[in-house]
Amino acid sequence: MTATPGTPDASPVLLDVRDLHVEFRTRDGAARAVNGVTYSVAEGETLAVLGESGSGKSVTAQAVMGILDVPPGRITGGEIRFQGRDLLTLKEDERRKVRGREMAMIFQDALSSLNPVLSVGEQLGEMFVVHRGMSRKDARNKAVELMDRVRIPAARERVGQYPHQFSGGMRQRIMIAMALALEPALIIADEPTTALDVTVQAQVMDLLADLRRELAMGLILITHDLGVVADVADKIAVMYAGRIVESAPVHDIYKAPAHPYTKGLLESIPRLDQKGQELYAIKGLPPNLLRIPPGCAFHPRCPLARDVCRTDEPPLYDVPDGRGSACHFWQETLHG
Amino acid sequence: MAELKKNEAAVDATPNVMPVETVDASTTQEAVAAIEAPVERGEPILQVRNLVKHFPLTQGILFKKQIGAVKAVDGISFDLYQGETLGIVGESGCGKSTVAKLLMTLETATAGEVFFKGQDITKLSGRALKAVRRNIQMVFQDPYTSLNPRMTVGDIIGEPFDIHPEVAPKGDRRRKVQELLDVVGLNPEYINRYPHQFSGGQRQRIGIARGLALQPEIIICDEPVSALDVSVQAQVINLMEKLQDEFNLSYLFIAHDLSIVRHISDRVGVMYLGKMAEIGTDTQIYDHPTHPYTQALLSAVPVPDPEAREGRERIILTGDVPSPANPPSGCRFRTRCWKAQDKCAEEVPLLAVPERFKSSDTPAAHESACHFAEEKDVVHAA
Numbered sequence: 145m146t147a148t149p150g151t152p153d154a155s156p157v158l159l160d161v162r163d164l165h166v167e168f169r170t171r172d173g174a175a176r177a178v179n180g181v182t183y184s185v186a187e188g189e190t191l192a193v194l195g196e197s198g199s200g201k202s203v204t205a206q207a208v209m210g211i212l213d214v215p216p217g218r219i220t221g222g223e224i225r226f227q228g229r230d231l232l233t234l235k236e237d238e239r240r241k242v243r244g245r246e247m248a249m250i251f252q253d254a255l256s257s258l259n260p261v262l263s264v265g266e267q268l269g270e271m272f273v274v275h276r277g278m279s280r281k282d283a284r285n286k287a288v289e290l291m292d293r294v295r296i297p298a299a300r301e302r303v304g305q306y307p308h309q310f311s312g313g314m315r316q317r318i319m320i321a322m323a324l325a326l327e328p329a330l331i332i333a334d335e336p337t338t339a340l341d342v343t344v345q346a347q348v349m350d351l352l353a354d355l356r357r358e359l360a361m362g363l364i365l366i367t368h369d370l371g372v373v374a375d376v377a378d379k380i381a382v383m384y385a386g387r388i389v390e391s392a393p394v395h396d397i398y399k400a401p402a403h404p405y406t407k408g409l410l411e412s413i414p415r416l417d418q419k420g421q422e423l424y425a426i427k428g429l430p431p432n433l434l435r436i437p438p439g440c441a442f443h444p445r446c447p448l449a450r451d452v453c454r455t456d457e458p459p460l461y462d463v464p465d466g467r468g469s470a471c472h473f474w475q476e477t478l479h480g
Numbered sequence: 481m482a483e484l485k486k487n488e489a490a491v492d493a494t495p496n497v498m499p500v501e502t503v504d505a506s507t508t509q510e511a512v513a514a515i516e517a518p519v520e521r522g523e524p525i526l527q528v529r530n531l532v533k534h535f536p537l538t539q540g541i542l543f544k545k546q547i548g549a550v551k552a553v554d555g556i557s558f559d560l561y562q563g564e565t566l567g568i569v570g571e572s573g574c575g576k577s578t579v580a581k582l583l584m585t586l587e588t589a590t591a592g593e594v595f596f597k598g599q600d601i602t603k604l605s606g607r608a609l610k611a612v613r614r615n616i617q618m619v620f621q622d623p624y625t626s627l628n629p630r631m632t633v634g635d636i637i638g639e640p641f642d643i644h645p646e647v648a649p650k651g652d653r654r655r656k657v658q659e660l661l662d663v664v665g666l667n668p669e670y671i672n673r674y675p676h677q678f679s680g681g682q683r684q685r686i687g688i689a690r691g692l693a694l695q696p697e698i699i700i701c702d703e704p705v706s707a708l709d710v711s712v713q714a715q716v717i718n719l720m721e722k723l724q725d726e727f728n729l730s731y732l733f734i735a736h737d738l739s740i741v742r743h744i745s746d747r748v749g750v751m752y753l754g755k756m757a758e759i760g761t762d763t764q765i766y767d768h769p770t771h772p773y774t775q776a777l778l779s780a781v782p783v784p785d786p787e788a789r790e791g792r793e794r795i796i797l798t799g800d801v802p803s804p805a806n807p808p809s810g811c812r813f814r815t816r817c818w819k820a821q822d823k824c825a826e827e828v829p830l831l832a833v834p835e836r837f838k839s840s841d842t843p844a845a846h847e848s849a850c851h852f853a854e855e856k857d858v859v860h861a862a
Binding site for chain 1: 681713715
């Protein structure tokens with residue numbers, strides 16, 4: 145696939161996901177959650193994966209991390225190459241060494257991701273005790289260091305406190321600290337600020353961007369918020385019904401979307417700087433993953449849909465300047 | 481404005497307000513409104529005056545004694561006019577949902593008045609309260625938990641008729657419910673289905689149909705679209721605007737998404753820690769904010785346009801919202817404010833048009849509770 149967007153030639157590719165397929169077995173048949181996703185992240189690069197609920201953005205990330213629920217989930221095809229190795233062929237104990245040490249994940253809901261009966265210092269320090277074999281005392285000092293790094297004030301005093309004693313924003317910082325602990329090459333953040341207030345969200349996104357720059361990590365940012373993406377991402381992959389429908393460097397996609405779904409999304413959000421008329425609404429609903437429409441999955445909701453869209457599944461066409469669009473009529477969308 | 485405050489003080493002093501004073505207050509309010517916005521707004525349908533809700537904090541098991549109070553709402557006042565949408569924004573814990581519950585009389589106010597067409601609903605009970613409640617309905621945030629999974633859609637939407645049978649006689653209900661389904665854009669044949677058979681957006685439409693059932697004049701919407709996907713959000717917002725025009729509804733639209741609030745609101749109030757920080761028309765608040773908190777809030781909104789973003793000033797606040805059980809003295813925002821001075825710790829700033837803008841007719845001349853109110857555009861690229 146040549147349409148992997150704007151990877152700077154200088155930095156080597158860190159993660160390369162190719163034609164990934166994931167299914168979930170249900171009583172009513174197989175739900176095809178991921179249908180041939182291809183993306184790559186270079187060292188120090190931020191890829192934003194944008195999509196609505198059910199688009200497969202989180203399932204892809206879980207497959208990459210190796211934390212997919214199997215069963216009912218099942219990877220039915222594709223490769224996940226990380227630093228040159230195909231993770232899907234690794235044994236579970238080898239995979240475990242990659243997880244945490246080489247790649248780490250930040251989840252949406254910090255309160256339910258942290259253990260309520262252990263102090264944050266113990267939870268942060270555990271990483272060092274388990275992976276590095278450090279003593280408890282050294283691990284505790286490391287925990288303080290990490291809390292400093294994610295700018296939690298009075299870290300030394302607060303290291304013994306429990307998750308409920310921290311505010312939402314501070315808890316998310318602890319999650320970030322935990323992900324950073326072993327200095328992984330790749331961090332996957334799944335909706336890291338969705339549960340936070342807007343002023344706190346700005347603080348946390350700022351922190352993430354700074355840390356990524358300092359540590360030259362690869363970052364996959366999974367979100368449904370077109371605004372959050374615009375701030376930090378280098379490139380964007382838009383997902384719909386388990387496929388990437390558009391990929392592009394961040395500036396291009398907002399200026400001129402090349403897929404009707406992206407275009408519809410951008411037009412359906414109200415603006416902050418002026419009062420608009422009636423909002424554009426994408427008609428209909430996202431498809432049921434048990435019965436994904438034939439041809440282009442977006443065709444029942446698409447204003448441009450023609451006969452070919454109902455029968456032929458569009459490949460991810462190359463669009464100039466290193467972009468890709470899975471629409472038969474991308475030229476029309478881009479220029480019209 | 482000074483005149484208005486005098487009136488409010490008078491209302492304060494007499495808990496049992498006489499109708500004369502109410503009328504008085506509303507005419508002053510109207511005069512002010514006429515200066516602020518050239519559009520004729522008519523009588524306010526809902527007037528909130530110094531509304532307070534404190535939740536007591538107690539200690540002890542057998543002998544409970546009060547050791548403090550969470551000051552969820554601490555003296556807020558605003559008007560809602562017929563047919564308009566008043567947006568209320570603020571972060572979690574600022575008291576916006578408590579305001580909704582107080583207006584619904586689901587919570588009892590600690591102090592203050594809520595006048596619905598001149599009648600103080602916080603003092604009502606029994607039949608009179610029931611009559612008022614018919615006119616103020618609510619749409620909830622989470623369409624997954626606010627619909628009973630064991631009731632059919634027809635029963636859910638028709639349930640308000642059991643409580644207020646005068647709206648729809650028994651034999652007529654099924655037809656009424658089908659009409660309502662049609663109005664909110666659902667197939668009337670779905671009347672016997674259960675909530676789990678619908679998507680999130682469709683469920684929210686069911687919630688809206690239930691809110692409309694009793695033909696209320698006011699609908700309080702507490703984060704009605706925040707649980708929905710972006711592509712579905714626009715559908716529900718458009719529906720709500722269409723219904724407003726059709727039935728001349730007044731909305732109190734509570735949300736944390738500032739872009740959506742701007743889109744749907746005629747006027748916007750910004751809340752912080754139980755107080756109203758700033759209130760005005762959408763242009764006044766978004767294009768000419770004068771309160772530092774509003775400015776910080778607006779500047780923190782991620783805008784889906786990287787180019788517009790680069791030209792904007794960003795204000796990153798430090799720290800978190802203080803606990804409403806122990807709010808800072810003076811101005812509640814001072815602990816996070818970059819303009820704070822000694823005066824801010826000593827004097828509570830009143831919600832009023834700032835002195836310096838009073839004589840001019842700039843859009844900055846709207847109510848703002850800051851000692852050092854100053855206009856600053858944070859939304860548009862420089």
